[in-house]
Amino acid sequence: MPAFSSDWFVWKGEQAASNDVIYSVLLFTILSTVIISSFMYRFIARILRWMLAHNLLKKQFPSPPVDSLLLGHSGQLQKPHHHRWLCEMTKQLGDKFYMRLAHNHVVMVSDPELMPIVFDRALYPPNADVIDRPVDQMLHGLDVVTSNAGEPNLLSAKTGDPYWRLVRKGVAPAFNPQNIRQGFGHVLEATSQLIQVLKQRGPEKAVDIDDAAQRVALEVIGKVGFGKSFNSLASLDAPAEQDVFKALAAGLEEASKRMANPLRTYMFFDPEVEKGNVSLRKFKSVTMELLEEVQARGAPKEDDPTIAGHLLRLRDSEGRPLSQERLHAEFSVMFIGGTDTTGHTIANTLYLISQHPEVEAKITAELDSLGFLVGPTRPVPKKMEYSDLSKLTYLSAAIKESMRLMAVVGAGVARVANEQVKMGPYTIPKNTLLWVPLQALQTSPALWPQPDTYMPERWLEENAEYWTPQPSSTGYEAGSAAARKTDSGKEQRFKKYMPFGDGMRACVGQSLAKMNYTAATALLLSQFTFRLADRMGGPEGVLAGEMARITVAQRDGLWMHAVPRSVTA
């Protein structure tokens, strides 16, 4: 037995240390092998699944030629006219075709028979979340427009997100008929202000009617949404609230490009991306200031009818309010929904009416019969009431037709299949995007007689937005029970017109939008006739100037002359 010595302990200590090292290296090797192989296994399985899905979709649907091996069709969807390109592809390839946006599989669908499935109205109970918002793949691009932290909003959140349900249910009362009726007064006020500005400006000086209409919408959403006036109609030459529309348009353009090319988020070295980021920051600073201003007023009263009031009162199941970032995201999305889409709709309608004197004559006759048209015998028109809106039958048809022919959300709306689903006779693999190109659906020659003609009359017929089943490639028998009945035995109807989307994720603000654009357009047309400015280059110039950036609008504004209707005989 060795004599007791401190060396012995040193030797034992060294041996233990080297054993520790050996064990650690061994453990590390085993663990990393397990982790790497499970990662590799999952990675390879994912690639295989992706390839199987790709092949399955390619077998079932035609596809346009790709212009990049890596990004697939992304390049096409980043072009300014991609909403029109989708129409062209629909004409060439049919009402269902396959595209690839980097790693995302997309089936473009404009077959009305399949709409009930895409919009989750037919096969599944609405709570099943089988067909959902494509948040992971795409709509995160929109989150960067509305929140500094990339927090989702009502538009981008998954249907399964408990906060989506909370917010959707919570803001719904802000859009109920009683609130919309109250909002009508704000539309009258804002449009009257615009009318005064246009009269002072005179008919010679052209006005960007798209910008002007967005200002009206901004004032309306300002009051209805946030209890605030942005004072944007005092002069059309002063930029509205730090030129928020320009920042918003550029921010939406950047977001729309990121949706088409998810890799763009990481292209910080590209000066164009950096420019987009500057606009995004500017827009978000305006909406953050708005949120802080509203919060500085203190807790909203129980009867505060504004959208902001509803959002600030919301509490989750544990009694917590929405986080500051989520509130910012919701304020921003309401701001966008309230100004951009409504403004473009008013402007497009005034433009299309200016190109169709026969339509304008019918509208003025309707306005005259209701006492709203100014003229030699009526220099001051009758004050419009909320109940008058339902009497504007022909004008409403003219607006509906402009929303068909110049769809504001022209590139369309998307869903994702969270599971493998059957879409008619087609098998749609899990994670595939189902994308409805709205401009293509609403101008398809297969669905609309004279699809490219501005014809408000088509909306005077009942059920004009529905399509009647025909013998079709989907495998449904024409007119059969399968095509006409839902599981609950109700008659299934097939929409071919859906400017506000459809299903449980349809536009939450449509009642406000309809009231706003109908009243504003009626009031403007009762005072002015609009003429397209020469600088637009006629209808060809307007078509060429379109720019799809989530919503479609003119890149450099829609310039028109507002000619006052003569009050002298």
Ligand code: HEM
């Ligand atoms: C002419 C005006 C408008 C048009 C054309 C329009 C169009 C749309 C479309 C196509 C969608 C997607 C629907 C879908 O995926 O099925 C949508 C969603 C939405 N819109 Fe609008 N919109 C308009 C006005 C408004 C207004 C005034 C607001 C709010 C003040 C608003 C707020 C929203 C929100 C929050 C969503 C997301 C709803 C959800 O996913 O739960 N929109 N809109």
